[in-house]
Amino acid sequence: xxxxxxxxxxxxxxxxxxQKMIKGKKVTVDGQxxxxxxxxxxxxxxxxxxxxxxxDYQEFYYYxxxxxGGYISATEDPTEQTxxxxxxxxxxxxxxxxxxxxxxxxxxxxxxxxxxxMAHDLLSPKKHVNKTYxxxxxxxxxxxxxxxxxxxxxxENGTTYQPGQLEIISSGEFSEIYVTIKEGKxxxxxRMVQYVGKEVVYLKRIQMGQLKLPNDLxxxxxxxxxxxxxxxxxx
Ligand code: URA
Numbered sequence: 001x002x003x004x005x006x007x008x009x010x011x012x013x014x015x016x017x018x019q020k021m022i023k024g025k026k027v028t029v030d031g032q033x034x035x036x037x038x039x040x041x042x043x044x045x046x047x048x049x050x051x052x053x054x055x056d057y058q059e060f061y062y063y064x065x066x067x068x069g070g071y072i073s074a075t076e077d078p079t080e081q082t083x084x085x086x087x088x089x090x091x092x093x094x095x096x097x098x099x100x101x102x103x104x105x106x107x108x109x110x111x112x113x114x115x116x117x118m119a120h121d122l123l124s125p126k127k128h129v130n131k132t133y134x135x136x137x138x139x140x141x142x143x144x145x146x147x148x149x150x151x152x153x154x155x156e157n158g159t160t161y162q163p164g165q166l167e168i169i170s171s172g173e174f175s176e177i178y179v180t181i182k183e184g185k186x187x188x189x190x191r192m193v194q195y196v197g198k199e200v201v202y203l204k205r206i207q208m209g210q211l212k213l214p215n216d217l218x219x220x221x222x223x224x225x226x227x228x229x230x231x232x233x234x235x
Contacts, residue, residue, distance in 0.1 A: 001042070001043060002037065002040065002041075003022060003036070003040075003041050004019050004022060004037035006048060006055075006057055007021070007022070007048075007050070007055065008093075009057070009095070010043075010056055010058075011089075011094040012090070012093070019037045022034065022035060022037045023037070026051050027048065027049070027050055028049045029041055029046050029047070029048050030046050044059075060113060060118070061096060061112075061114055061115075061224070062112075062113045062118075062224065063087075063091070063111070063112040063113070063222050063223065063224055064109065064112075064211075064217065064222060064224075064229070065086060065098075065110045065221075066107070066109070066213060066221055067083055067086075067102055068086075068220045069104065069107055071083050071085065072104050073100070073102050073103075073110065074098070074101075075096075083098055084096075086220055086221075086222065087112075094114060096114050097112065097113070097119070098111070099111040099112070099113060099118070099119040100119075100122070100123050100184045101184070101186075102205060103187060103203070105203070106203045106205065107204040107205075107219065108203075108204040108213055109206060109208055109211070109212075109213040110205070111233070118233075121234070122208065122209075122233060123184055125182045125183045128182055129208060129209050130180050130181070130207070130208070131184060131207070131208050132205070132206055133180075134203075134204045134206050135176070135177050135202065135204075136174060136201050136202040137174065137176070137193055137200055137201065138173075138198060138199040138200075138201050139173075139174075139197065140171050140175060140198075141166070141168045141171050141175040141177055142168075142171065145168075145196040146167075146168070148195070149165065149166035149179070149192060149196075150163050150164070150166070153192065155195065159185065159191070161181070161183065161191075161192055162181070164179055164180060164181040164192060165178075165179070165180040167179075167180075178206075179192065189203060208233055209233040210232040211229055211232040
């Protein structure tokens with residue numbers, strides 16, 4: 001792989017910027033200065049440094065973000081803040097994208113990756129990856145709602161939702177629930193709750209597959225997933 005390509009892939013800067021670094025003799029490969037951007041290097045076998053600091057090369061990157069409200073799940077937007085604004089400049093340059101969308105006001109577990117196949121697999125209802133949400137609801141959630149969720153539903157506009165699992169944590173003027181679904185359609189949890197005559201007032205994704213949102217991951221912060229955590233996503 002070309003050295004300049006490895007550096008842009010790894011978030012070190014634009015093609016122009018990294019070419020300048022390479023020509024400026026700031027880049028070493030296994031301790032040797034390499035000054036030609038087109039040099040062919042195997043990034044999995046060599047240690048590549050900029051100003052003596054190893055770069056973070058991986059073919060695929062996987063991060064978990066505890067998304068706060070107020071950010072949209074997109075890579076760019078002319079007016080809104082996006083989840084990319086929560087990343088370091090280096091990570092923002094890695095061409096990551098969010099796996100599926102959480103609404104602007106929804107919090108919680110969001111995966112960021114550059115692995116398109118993984119993103120597709122996690123979102124495809126056929127792959128049966130559960131997504132679990134915690135919600136606060138205005139209105140009293142009742143036993144009957146559990147059965148309605150379990151049968152799936154068709155909205156008046158024709159949108160269909162596959163069966164979902166509803167667990168009622170507390171029920172009253174305001175209720176607390178867990179909802180587990182395999183799909184990720186637009187506003188799905190809010191609309192499922194609306195279908196049974198109540199309103200979501202707070203929503204947080206807490207689990208995908210067997211991967212739980214870590215308790216110690218503060219709102220608005222993110223980190224790399226471990227190999228083990230990546231495997232949990234598929235279980
Ligand atoms: N369902 C919703 O209604 N909103 C989300 O952000 C995610 C699931």
